[in-house]
Amino acid sequence: MAAATKVKAEEASSQGTDADEVINKLSLGNDELLHIYQVMLNVRHFEEQCNRAFRSDKVGGYLHLYIGQEAVSLGVLDVCKPGDQVLSSYRDHAHCIVLGSDPNKVMAEIFGKSTGVSRGKGGSMHLFDKAHGFAGGYGIVGGNVPLSVGLGWALKYNKTDNICVCYIGDGAMNNGAFHESLNMAALYKLPILYVLENNGYAMGTSVERSHANIDLGSRADSYNIPHRKVDGQDYFAVRGAVEEVVGEMRKNPYPYFLDVITYRYSGHGAADGAATQATYRTNEEIERWKQRDPLIVLSNVLRGKGLLDDELNSEMDAKAIELAKAAYDYADHSPVCEPSELYEDVYAD
Amino acid sequence: MAEVIMPKMGDSMEVGKLLSWRKQNGEQVKSGDIIAEIETDKSNVEIEAEEDGVLQTSVEAGAEVPVGATIATIGGASVATNGTAKSQSSSNGHSAAAVAIPAHDVVAPKPAAVSAAPTKDWGPTVNVKYSHAIRMALEEELNADPSVFLLGEEIGQYQGTFKITEGFLQTYGPDRIVDTPISEAGMVGLTVGAAMLGLRPVLEFMTFNFALVAWDQIINHAAKILYMSGGQFSVPCVLRGPGGVGTQLSAQHSQDLIHWYANTPGLKVVAPATPADAKGLLKAAIRDNNPVIFMEHAKLYGTKGDVPESTDFVIPIGVAEVKRSGKDVTIVTYSRGVVLSLAAAEELAKEGIDVEVIDLRSLQPFDIDTVIKSIQKTHRAVVVQEQWEAYGVAAEFSAQIMEKAFDYLDAPVARVAGAFVPMPYAKALEDIATPHEGDIIAAVKKTLERSI
Numbered sequence: 001m002a003a004a005t006k007v008k009a010e011e012a013s014s015q016g017t018d019a020d021e022v023i024n025k026l027s028l029g030n031d032e033l034l035h036i037y038q039v040m041l042n043v044r045h046f047e048e049q050c051n052r053a054f055r056s057d058k059v060g061g062y063l064h065l066y067i068g069q070e071a072v073s074l075g076v077l078d079v080c081k082p083g084d085q086v087l088s089s090y091r092d093h094a095h096c097i098v099l100g101s102d103p104n105k106v107m108a109e110i111f112g113k114s115t116g117v118s119r120g121k122g123g124s125m126h127l128f129d130k131a132h133g134f135a136g137g138y139g140i141v142g143g144n145v146p147l148s149v150g151l152g153w154a155l156k157y158n159k160t161d162n163i164c165v166c167y168i169g170d171g172a173m174n175n176g177a178f179h180e181s182l183n184m185a186a187l188y189k190l191p192i193l194y195v196l197e198n199n200g201y202a203m204g205t206s207v208e209r210s211h212a213n214i215d216l217g218s219r220a221d222s223y224n225i226p227h228r229k230v231d232g233q234d235y236f237a238v239r240g241a242v243e244e245v246v247g248e249m250r251k252n253p254y255p256y257f258l259d260v261i262t263y264r265y266s267g268h269g270a271a272d273g274a275a276t277q278a279t280y281r282t283n284e285e286i287e288r289w290k291q292r293d294p295l296i297v298l299s300n301v302l303r304g305k306g307l308l309d310d311e312l313n314s315e316m317d318a319k320a321i322e323l324a325k326a327a328y329d330y331a332d333h334s335p336v337c338e339p340s341e342l343y344e345d346v347y348a349d
Numbered sequence: 350m351a352e353v354i355m356p357k358m359g360d361s362m363e364v365g366k367l368l369s370w371r372k373q374n375g376e377q378v379k380s381g382d383i384i385a386e387i388e389t390d391k392s393n394v395e396i397e398a399e400e401d402g403v404l405q406t407s408v409e410a411g412a413e414v415p416v417g418a419t420i421a422t423i424g425g426a427s428v429a430t431n432g433t434a435k436s437q438s439s440s441n442g443h444s445a446a447a448v449a450i451p452a453h454d455v456v457a458p459k460p461a462a463v464s465a466a467p468t469k470d471w472g473p474t475v476n477v478k479y480s481h482a483i484r485m486a487l488e489e490e491l492n493a494d495p496s497v498f499l500l501g502e503e504i505g506q507y508q509g510t511f512k513i514t515e516g517f518l519q520t521y522g523p524d525r526i527v528d529t530p531i532s533e534a535g536m537v538g539l540t541v542g543a544a545m546l547g548l549r550p551v552l553e554f555m556t557f558n559f560a561l562v563a564w565d566q567i568i569n570h571a572a573k574i575l576y577m578s579g580g581q582f583s584v585p586c587v588l589r590g591p592g593g594v595g596t597q598l599s600a601q602h603s604q605d606l607i608h609w610y611a612n613t614p615g616l617k618v619v620a621p622a623t624p625a626d627a628k629g630l631l632k633a634a635i636r637d638n639n640p641v642i643f644m645e646h647a648k649l650y651g652t653k654g655d656v657p658e659s660t661d662f663v664i665p666i667g668v669a670e671v672k673r674s675g676k677d678v679t680i681v682t683y684s685r686g687v688v689l690s691l692a693a694a695e696e697l698a699k700e701g702i703d704v705e706v707i708d709l710r711s712l713q714p715f716d717i718d719t720v721i722k723s724i725q726k727t728h729r730a731v732v733v734q735e736q737w738e739a740y741g742v743a744a745e746f747s748a749q750i751m752e753k754a755f756d757y758l759d760a761p762v763a764r765v766a767g768a769f770v771p772m773p774y775a776k777a778l779e780d781i782a783t784p785h786e787g788d789i790i791a792a793v794k795k796t797l798e799r800s801i
Contacts (some may be wrong), residue, residue: 126578152543
């Protein structure tokens with residue numbers, strides 16, 4: 001199992017995206033490049049603070065961390081523009097933050113405070129931020145995929161050039177709703193970018209143990225949806241692939257499927273500790289993937305261009321920690337929800 | 350010589366309309382030839398010749414003919430037959446539903462049973478079927494609001510399983526009349542997602558039983574997104590279609606699960622009993638900013654009633670209506686239960702028992718005030734539902750009445766409900782598994798046995 005995953009990682013990385021080619025093609029300036037790195041650091045440390053909050057019993061319920069997958073959120077969402085609609089699963093913190101949500105309010109949501117993005121009603125799994133195009137994180141595996149058909153439908157019906165981005169995990173692909181939805185997305189020619197965050201595991205069940213056909217992207221062929229495999233640890237690989245397809249999707253609406261190979265270092269949920277993880281993966285496998293940490297891959301590019309040195313790296317890292325801790329404090333000090341809020345927003349006026 | 354008669358396509362079918370003659374009077378026909386097409390409320394049915402001979406028609410095209418009456422004879426054949434016309438669905442098996450849901454009983458009921466509040470000032474009205482009233486609401490809202498669109502299986506090119514959307518595709522085009530694959534989760538997802546961005550989709554389930562396939566999208570998504578998002582994303586949509594029991598469709602196609610929806614916060618649930626209510630409530634549902642379960646009843650589709658022509662005719666969701674005023678016992682019910690209860694009330698009136706019939710119309714939110722007010726007058730209540738008794742609508746209203754009107758009650762609340770079995774196919778069994786007038790009459794009398 002571990003060997004198979006390793007092969008997959010190498011296969012993806014061997015596609016050899018040339019960062020410079022993407023940078024030049026998109027005319028990404030130095031400030032922009034450093035900003036991307038800063039946001040990625042922010043997301044990483046935000047998740048670390050979430051973990052701390054969970055360990056300190058500040059966070060209830062489930063907590064699904066994104067650590068290791070950061071390049072998948074940034075690489076796709078940096079291509080989005082106002083009006084685009086993004087759907088995620090329960091591993092949704094990064095998507096919300098990268099779209100521009102206030103990290104304080106995201107953390108407050110995770111703490112279950114009324115200052116949260118969903119006013120404390122959703123929690124970690126159900127972040128929503130309409131103003132930033134985040135149409136929500138959803139807790140039922142595969143349940144967000146049918147919604148993508150509706151969002152894509154509305155964007156097309158209203159004759160916009162916006163797209164819907166629908167993040168799913170490899171587990172969602174074995175849910176019936178996924179197949180109904182992809183068929184309809186292609187049938188109606190809807191502008192939906194499906195981003196498979198293929199981190200190798202549906203909770204504790206590996207792709208090899210749950211998919212008869214482990215070339216997951218090829219399942220999009222069944223619905224006549226074009227697809228490609230992308231190295232999810234490399235920001236520029238993801239960004240470059242998305243930039244190539246989104247322009248056409250905006251002009252001539254049609255779905256696209258990205259099979260993004262990535263990895264989560266943390267357990268499925270915060271409660272999935274070392275002991276349970278040992279039932280399905282090895283420490284060696286985790287360590288091997290850490291060699292291709294998206295932060296390392298990106299920072300190496302920046303260092304290669306002379307944009308980043310140890311000193312700046314520490315400075316940026318410290319800034320990210322500061323932001324995440326500020327979010328923690330904001331959430332911690334926010335007032336608890338009032339009982340009177342219980343019955344608010346069950347029905348719309 | 351063989352007689353060709355108007356076939357009986359369902360228990361309570363009394364008349365059928367001869368749509369057209371496919372073979373002309375005096376024409377030589379062969380066994381198996383399609384000779385005529387008749388209209389029932391659910392589908393058109395073609396009539397085949399049973400034998401060879403010369404066709405002699407006895408009614409004109411367009412005529413309404415009682416079931417069992419002769420519509421033609423086929424002469425010159427050597428062997429006479431009993432002349433029971435063999436019919437086949439005109440859909441030729443193309444639609445599973447058209448086969449599975451053959452033309453069934455729906456005929457115009459006794460006027461008393463469906464005269465929805467005739468005393469109201471509704472302006473000009475038309476006397477139309479329940480199914481047509483639904484069509485009127487859809488048409489008016491499609492015309493009034495470009496954000497309204499319809500989707501469902503066979504609603505466009507096929508012209509609608511029950512013909513409710515007949516002609517719509519041609520009028521409104523494929524962006525607004527959307528034929529879908531048989532993908533209920535995908536259909537509801539399309540509905541909910543589009544509603545999140547401000548459109549007002551109206552989804553047709555061919556029958557509401559198919560909604561079970563999309564249960565996660567309805568309960569976990571449609572109903573909860575407003576709340577989970579802290580009020581950011583409302584989901585203004587309608588999920589409509591025929592439900593109910595009593596058309597010999599057996600276990601998977603015949604059940605009343607409305608209480609499941611009404612048990613879920615975030616959903617509004619509506620179940621009209623009359624054509625006027627169907628129009629007014631559907632318009633309200635389409636304009637509502639919440640997901641609305643609009644539960645029609647297959648056996649009501651053919652019932653007729655006066656319906657206001659006004660495009661402003663809207664009945665607010667959550668308001669019950671006293672369909673018959675009385676002083677002795679209150680019947681609380683909805684959907685087809687109203688028709689049964691009104692018929693039972695007429696029978697009871699002959700015995701001097703004066704029954705008040707309350708049509709809830711909406712099950713979520715529900716109008717408990719109208720119910721309590723009535724019980725304060727009658728002191729007795731019977732709740733009528735088609736669904737299984739346990740945990741149902743009647744259980745809820747029994748509890749509500751106990752909590753809010755205990756001191757007014759002179760007898761325990763009685764329930765009339767379906768038998769706790771999967772619906773059997775056999776007519777003899779289905780009959781006893783579903784509530785009838787007689788059950789309601791018995792329940793009313795039971796509440797009157799006790800007096801305090």
